[in-house]
Amino acid sequence: MYLATLMLLGSGELGREFAIAAKRLGCKVIACDRYDDAPAMQVADEREVFPMLDGAALRAAVEKHRPDHIVPEIEAIDTVTLAVLEGEGWHVVPSAKAAQLTMNRDGIRDFAARELGLTTSRYMFAESRDEAIASAGEVGLPAVVKPVMSSSGKGQSVARTEAELGTAYDYAVANMRGNRPRVIVEEYIDFESEITLLTVATNEGVLFCPPIGHRQEAGDYRESWQPAAIDPAALRSAQEQSGKVVRALGGYGLFGVEYFIAGGRAIFSELSPRPHDTGMVTLIGQSPNEFELHLRAILGLPIPVIESVGPSASAAILASSAIEDYSYTGVGDALGLGSPQAPVDLRLFAKPVAHKGRRMGVALARADTVEHAVELAARAAETVGIAPR
Numbered sequence: 001m002y003l004a005t006l007m008l009l010g011s012g013e014l015g016r017e018f019a020i021a022a023k024r025l026g027c028k029v030i031a032c033d034r035y036d037d038a039p040a041m042q043v044a045d046e047r048e049v050f051p052m053l054d055g056a057a058l059r060a061a062v063e064k065h066r067p068d069h070i071v072p073e074i075e076a077i078d079t080v081t082l083a084v085l086e087g088e089g090w091h092v093v094p095s096a097k098a099a100q101l102t103m104n105r106d107g108i109r110d111f112a113a114r115e116l117g118l119t120t121s122r123y124m125f126a127e128s129r130d131e132a133i134a135s136a137g138e139v140g141l142p143a144v145v146k147p148v149m150s151s152s153g154k155g156q157s158v159a160r161t162e163a164e165l166g167t168a169y170d171y172a173v174a175n176m177r178g179n180r181p182r183v184i185v186e187e188y189i190d191f192e193s194e195i196t197l198l199t200v201a202t203n204e205g206v207l208f209c210p211p212i213g214h215r216q217e218a219g220d221y222r223e224s225w226q227p228a229a230i231d232p233a234a235l236r237s238a239q240e241q242s243g244k245v246v247r248a249l250g251g252y253g254l255f256g257v258e259y260f261i262a263g264g265r266a267i268f269s270e271l272s273p274r275p276h277d278t279g280m281v282t283l284i285g286q287s288p289n290e291f292e293l294h295l296r297a298i299l300g301l302p303i304p305v306i307e308s309v310g311p312s313a314s315a316a317i318l319a320s321s322a323i324e325d326y327s328y329t330g331v332g333d334a335l336g337l338g339s340p341q342a343p344v345d346l347r348l349f350a351k352p353v354a355h356k357g358r359r360m361g362v363a364l365a366r367a368d369t370v371e372h373a374v375e376l377a378a379r380a381a382e383t384v385g386i387a388p389r
Contacts, residue, residue: 002028004299007067009052010074011040013349013359014275014291017283018073019043021291025299030065039349040073055081062090069093069298073274075103075149076177093298094201094251098273101249104148105184108271116248118241118268121260123186132169133162135185142188145169147176156218158188189267191260195228196278198290199242199255200306202297206243209286209293210308211235213370214278220359223378224278225313225370226285231264238266245271254294277359278314284345284364285312285373310366313373315381317346317361319354326354327389334363334383337376342367344380354386 003026008015011031016039019029023043031044034051041047046065050057055078062070062085070085071093079100086096101107106125112118122139125148126132136143145168147155155175159168165185172183194216198209213228214221242257245268249255256276258269279290287307288296296303319326328348338344348361363380367373 002026004028004068005030005065006069006071006298007062007065008032008040008044009058009070009072009077011038011044011047012073013039013280013347013362014277015040015073016043016349017280017289017291017347018071018275018294021289021295025295025301027295030061030067032061035352037352039351042350052077054078058082059085071274071298072099075272077103079103092251094246094253094255094273095249098249098251102271102273104180104182105146105270106148106182109184111248112245112268112271116244118245119237119265120268121187121189123184125182126169126185127182129166129169132183132185133165136162136165139185139187141165143168144186144188145172146184146186147172148180148182148184149177154218154220159185189260189262191262191267193228193230193261194269195230195238195259195261195266196224196276197238197242197257197259198276198279198282198293199239199246199257200293200297200303201246201252201255202303203252203300206246207293207303207306208239208242209279209282209290209306211238212276212278212281220357221278221316223313223315223374224281225311225374226281227308227311227370229370230261234259234261234264234266241266241268249273252297252300254290254297256290280347280362281312281314281364283347284314284343284366285309311368311370311373312364312366313370313377314365315363315374315377316359317348317363317381317384317386319356319358319360319386321354321356321386323354323386323388325389326386328361329385329387330383334380337380337383338365342372342376344376346380346384348384360386
């Protein structure tokens with residue numbers, strides 16, 4: 001009856017778009033998350049509610065539904081249980097090794113820098129305020145401080161003095177996920193741009209999407225655009241590094257690999273073994289989009305030429321306050337900003353509640369230039385409001 005049964009671990013907005021792509025190809029989707037009515041659950045066949053770090057509950061859900069593919073959508077998962085399940089013959093996407101190494105920034109950074117020799121910034125790890133302050137001697141100032149486990153850039157800040165390093169450590173720990181108070185203190189790169197290189201590992205080789213530029217605030221993405229204009233040599237370097245790391249991690253699927261571009265160099269920053277939030281722009285600017293690519297790679301299906309439709313952009317729609325019973329406003333006005341030559345679209349996530357600063361949707365735009373697309377997406381995002389019902 002079904003092409004395949006997929007179990008999503010984490011069911012946020014990225015999982016929602018992946019579930020939609022999977023349903024279009026006749027797959028059964030079981031959406032799991034720590035809270036009910038998560039975005040992907042609303043379009044899935046079945047749901048399970050449990051903490052993703054609860055290994056016993058994770059195993060129980062797998063044994064109940066017996067999925068063909070276990071598809072992590074977030075970092076904070078009991079990766080030890082994933083590894084055991086993989087050893088028993090269950091298929092973890094792209095691999096349990098990838099999930100383990102990318103659950104925390106320390107794992108993937110050490111793997112990239114020390115084992116693979118990728119170009120990275122100087123960095124150290126700290127498990128106390130004193131260690132964070134002492135790291136300035138090795139890393140230098142200013143420095144970027146992040147929790148080793150977080151979501152959407154939460155807990156990230158820049159410290160410009162030794163005193164600020166202690167404060168940054170406290171902020172990172174207060175906003176971390178998991179129960180390990182550990183942070184990464186890394187060299188501040190005076191970069192020209194940041195990019196995400198969506199990299200697809202398939203059974204026929206490694207493919208690359210056009211680079212995506214993005215702008216962050218407080219470590220969280222606000223806008224992204226495609227294609228990003230970067231030095232051709234830096235792009236070749238990013239592709240070489242991305243190919244190297246995804247092959248080393250193993251398995252098939254789409255990886256979001258982030259780089260700083262500075263002085264013609266691509267400096268490895270982070271990696272997610274799944275669709276990336278900045279890649280939401282591919283929903284309007286690229287065919288197949290990142291979710292379709294992830295699905296096809298997982299299922300071993302042919303992937304056509306990855307085609308850029310035109311200069312495109314996405315902009316996050318954020319809640320300005322906490323609202324339990326909310327509605328979206330200005331949707332028609334936002335969509336009305338588009339035209340046949342410069343279309344505008346929206347993805348509204350329908351999360352159960354709104355929190356201040358929570359991403360509640362994205363505006364998408366395509367235009368004659370990247371600059372025009374960014375401006376149009378930003379205007380559309382500002383037009384949509386989150387208000388009490």
